[in-house]
Every structure is written in structure tokens, then in C-alpha cells.
Amino acid sequence: MAGSTRCVVVGGGPAGMVLGLLLARGGVDVTVLEKHADFLRDFRGDTVHPSTLTLLDELGLGGWFEALPHSRVDRVELPGTGGRTTTLADLSRLNIAHPYIAMAPQWDLLDLLAEAAAREPSFHLAMRHEVTGLLRERDRIAGVNYRTPDGAEGTLHADLVVAADGRRSATRRSAGLRPATFPVPFDAWWFRLPRPAHEDSVGLVPRMASRRFAVLIPRVGSYQIAYLTPKGEDLRELGIEAFRRDVARLCPSLGDRVDQLASMDDVSFLDVRMDRLHRWHTDGLLCVGDAAHAMSPVGGVGINLAVQDAVAAAALLASPLLRGRVTRAELATVRARRLAPVAAAQSVQRAMHRTLIGPVMAGRRSAPPAAVTGLLDRFPALTVASAHVLGVGLRPEHAPAFARRAPLPPRQARPARDRAAGPAQRQA
Structure with missing residues (x-):
């Protein structure tokens, strides 16, 4: 691996792989470091919402995703008495290209993104490369230290480090960034x-x-x-x-x-956590996805917000990266663009915690509030509004022009993954 790159992305999850793909399509030399040997880990954000499906279309990858084994969910319901249900969100009524949530193993999505990114000459993916620390020059982060598969230590200089290594981000911690936490019951x-x-x-x-x-x-x-x-x-x-x-x-x-x-x-x-950084960056480093804002699993929106962070970061930072060092002010524009949709999603999740899941956990409730189900039954249009919030979000991001492609030719047949293996076998 070369000793320097324009941008090093720590973590090969959905945010890291989307960011790497988009920056590479913009001509930026980008290296993604992933500590695992493959993407085969279970129960890691397998919901792909309409906003992400639309993004895949824009990237020319919609056909590739459609060929993956997946199921579809087009509504979320609440249980009632006597076996009846009340619709909370009806995605099938949305006037969008993909009015449903696709349920696909995250490893299949990551393999797809990795294969598409490998077509770009400025994209580099290093598996089994674990980041062990940050390089500092004067008061600025200037790259990372890492450990190779054989245990050797290496150094990679970069104009920008992006922490996309999840809710327990070691990169964020090394940079001294501490999130504000919210209670989860x-x-x-x-x-x-x-x-x-x-x-x-x-x-x-x-x-x-x-x-x-x-x-x-x-x-x-x-x-x-x-x-x-x-809890x-x-x-x-x-x-x-x-x-x-x-x-x-x-x-x-x-x-x-x-x-x-x-x-x-x-x-x-x-261990469910919900938190959010007040500041997503320091000089030379940016946090995105769960590293910037850990989400509750309620609604399954975490992967999609992380992907949208990545799209916004690529659109805003590709040009600065091509010309050289990215300024603090330019890094701050990513948070400024993404804060409102993230805060709104977390507010909805916290409301669900307070009014529904928390009382159930405390033994005070075993059904949704009658006032809520009654309101939804009386005003069905509310199910469309909630579906839009769930599936599309407050500010969906679209692929920048430099990253868009016509539909790519079908992929070659892929070997089937061992979906019968237990989680302990997959989560090294």
C-alpha cells in the first residue's frame, strides 16, 4: 500500500464504502481500511430504505441490487385487540420509485459496493488492516497508523481522515471527540x-x-x-x-x-446506544454515520442516514480534496447539511422510546396507546406522512453528477453465502 492518499476512510461499512465509491468516481485518490477479512457479519443494518435504493439507481447499481436475494416490506403496523392491526406507515402509497424497504444482508450490499468501486483506478480497499492510531502534524490530523494482516505496523498519510468505524469508533475517540448521549430503555x-x-x-x-x-x-x-x-x-x-x-x-x-x-x-x-457529536470534525478528520450519531434500531434508519452522510460528504468535499487540504470550515459544512435530518430522526426515535417501548420495558404497557391507534385509524393520510419520514427522510441526498452512471451490465454469478451459519461463526 502506498504511503499517502488524498482521503483515508476508516471502516468498510455502508458509509465508508459509499463514500469511497463516490470520491473515487470524482477522481479523488481514496483508501478504505477495514479491519475484518470480509464483510460477512450478521445483524448489521440489513434494511435498505427507498432513499438508498434511489441512490443505487443513480449510481447505475440498481440492477445489481435487484439481483440480490432480498425481501420487501411496504408497511409498518401496530397490534390491536382481537388480532386487528393499525397501519403506522404505508410505504406502498408513496409516489416514489421504490415504495418499500428492501431487506438484504448487509454483506451482499457491501460486496456490491466494493465491486463497483474496484472499477475506479483511484479506489483502494485494504481488508484486515486495522487502524491503531492517528498521525498528527502540529495541530492537525495528517493520517493514520495501522496494523497489517501479518502484524506489521504501517503509516498512511492523508489530507483527510474520515471516521466511519461505527458507534464505538476508536478513530473518534483518538481524535478526542466525545458525543452527547441519550437514554435508551x-x-x-x-x-x-x-x-x-x-x-x-x-x-x-x-x-x-x-x-x-x-x-x-x-x-x-x-x-x-x-x-x-x-436495559x-x-x-x-x-x-x-x-x-x-x-x-x-x-x-x-x-x-x-x-x-x-x-x-x-x-x-x-x-447494547443499544443513542448519541450525537456536537462537532463532527477536527482539523484533518471528519466523522460520519454511527461515528457521528449512533441511532436506535427503531425504524432501521441508521444505515440509510449513514449512507446519506457519505453522499453529502462526497458532494461537498470532492473538489476541496482534489485541490489539496480541506479546511475546517469545509468540514463543518457536512454537519451543517446533515444535522437537521439526523436530529429529526433521533427525536422520533426518542419519542417512540418514551411513549411505547419504554412503558413496555417497565411493565406499564402491553399495547400501543389507544389514542395513537385511534388517530391513525381516523386519519389514514397520517400513514403516508410517517412512511415518508421513515423511508425517505427529512433531506434525502442524491448522487452528485460526477458519480452518476448509466445502469451497469449485470454482474457475473456470485457464489452463495452461507446464510445457515450461526452469528457466532460470522462475527469474528
Whole structure:
């Protein structure tokens, strides 16, 4: 690997890969450093919202994504009494190109982005390269230190470092940036169970009971299940038998297959956090995605906000990077552009925490507030407004002109991933 680059992106997640692809299409020499050997990690933001699907079209990648195994969800519902449901958000009524949320494994999306980016001569992806620290020259960040697969230490100088390494960003911490945190009343446990073909579903309906909340996300051949419990409660102490009974009580339709959870190793734990940096940059470094603002899993909007951060950063910073060093004022324009949609999304999530999930976690509620479901039933137009907020967002970003392409030819057939492997096997 060369000793210098215009921009080094720390982290090969959705934000990092989209930013790398767009900057490379703008002629910027960009290097993405990813500490893992591949993208094969489970339960990592598998919801691809309409705004991201539109972006893929603009990049000429819509056909590539459409060929990936994925399912579609076009509405979110709330449970009521007697088995009835109330629609919270109806994406099918949106007048947009993709009126649905696509459910696709994140590793497939990242492989797609990596393959498209590899066509650009100024794009470089280094897997199994872990950033260990930041280079400083005078009062400015000027690159990164990293460790190679064989344990050797290296240095990469850069005009700009972008931290896209997630909610526990070591790059952000090394830069001395500290986020403000918001209270979250729950943690999430993720697992997968089979979904027979006859159990067709295009909607999400959460299940609620005292101190328990679950969402069954329909995937190709399986349900991806988010199982929410009060903050700090460790289900591993109960053991797998008790966990199976717990799941079957909340979701009776899964009672005939919970025994396929062999042990708690088949269940992934997420310590849910919500935070936001007051300042997303320092001289020579910018934070995007979860490194700038960790989102709640409510609505599954985190991946899409991260992608939109990346698009805004590429549009605003490609020209400054081509001419040389990016100024602090130019870095500040990214936060200025993205703060409102991020803050709005977090405000909606915090309201959901306070009014619905928090009371369920505290044992005070086992159904949505009647006032909310009554309002939605009386005024169906509200379901379109909420669908727009969920699927499109307050300020959707579009690909800059320099990154747009006509639809690319179909990809060659790809080897199937081992989707039957348990999370413990995939999360190195």
C-alpha cells in the first residue's frame, strides 16, 4: 500500500464504502481500511430504505441490487385487540420509485459496493488492516497508523481522515471527540428462525407484552427477529430453554421452531446506544454515520442516514480534496447539511422510546396507546406522512453528477453465502 492518499476512510461499512465509491468516481485518490477479512457479519443494518435504493439507481447499481436475494416490506403496523392491526406507515402509497424497504444482508450490499468501486483506478480497499492510531502534524490530523494482516505496523498519510468505524469508533475517540448521549430503555437480542414460503408477509407488526417487545422482519427464507428487553437484563443467564419459552410466549407463531436455537450462541446481543457529536470534525478528520450519531434500531434508519452522510460528504468535499487540504470550515459544512435530518430522526426515535417501548420495558404497557391507534385509524393520510419520514427522510441526498452512471451490465454469478451459519461463526 502506498504511503499517502488524498482521503483515508476508516471502516468498510455502508458509509465508508459509499463514500469511497463516490470520491473515487470524482477522481479523488481514496483508501478504505477495514479491519475484518470480509464483510460477512450478521445483524448489521440489513434494511435498505427507498432513499438508498434511489441512490443505487443513480449510481447505475440498481440492477445489481435487484439481483440480490432480498425481501420487501411496504408497511409498518401496530397490534390491536382481537388480532386487528393499525397501519403506522404505508410505504406502498408513496409516489416514489421504490415504495418499500428492501431487506438484504448487509454483506451482499457491501460486496456490491466494493465491486463497483474496484472499477475506479483511484479506489483502494485494504481488508484486515486495522487502524491503531492517528498521525498528527502540529495541530492537525495528517493520517493514520495501522496494523497489517501479518502484524506489521504501517503509516498512511492523508489530507483527510474520515471516521466511519461505527458507534464505538476508536478513530473518534483518538481524535478526542466525545458525543452527547441519550437514554435508551432497552437492549436488543437478534436471532434468526425459518420462515416457510407460505408465511408471506409484506408488513412489520411488533409483538408486545410486559417487559418484552419483538419485531419479526421477513427475510428470504427466514425471520430476522429483534427481541427487546429492559436495559441491562442479561438473557444469557436464563439459558437457552428459558429463552425459547420466553420467545414462544411472546410470539406463539414461532413456537414450532424455537427449538432450532441450539444455544445462546445463536443469539447476538446489541447494547443499544443513542448519541450525537456536537462537532463532527477536527482539523484533518471528519466523522460520519454511527461515528457521528449512533441511532436506535427503531425504524432501521441508521444505515440509510449513514449512507446519506457519505453522499453529502462526497458532494461537498470532492473538489476541496482534489485541490489539496480541506479546511475546517469545509468540514463543518457536512454537519451543517446533515444535522437537521439526523436530529429529526433521533427525536422520533426518542419519542417512540418514551411513549411505547419504554412503558413496555417497565411493565406499564402491553399495547400501543389507544389514542395513537385511534388517530391513525381516523386519519389514514397520517400513514403516508410517517412512511415518508421513515423511508425517505427529512433531506434525502442524491448522487452528485460526477458519480452518476448509466445502469451497469449485470454482474457475473456470485457464489452463495452461507446464510445457515450461526452469528457466532460470522462475527469474528
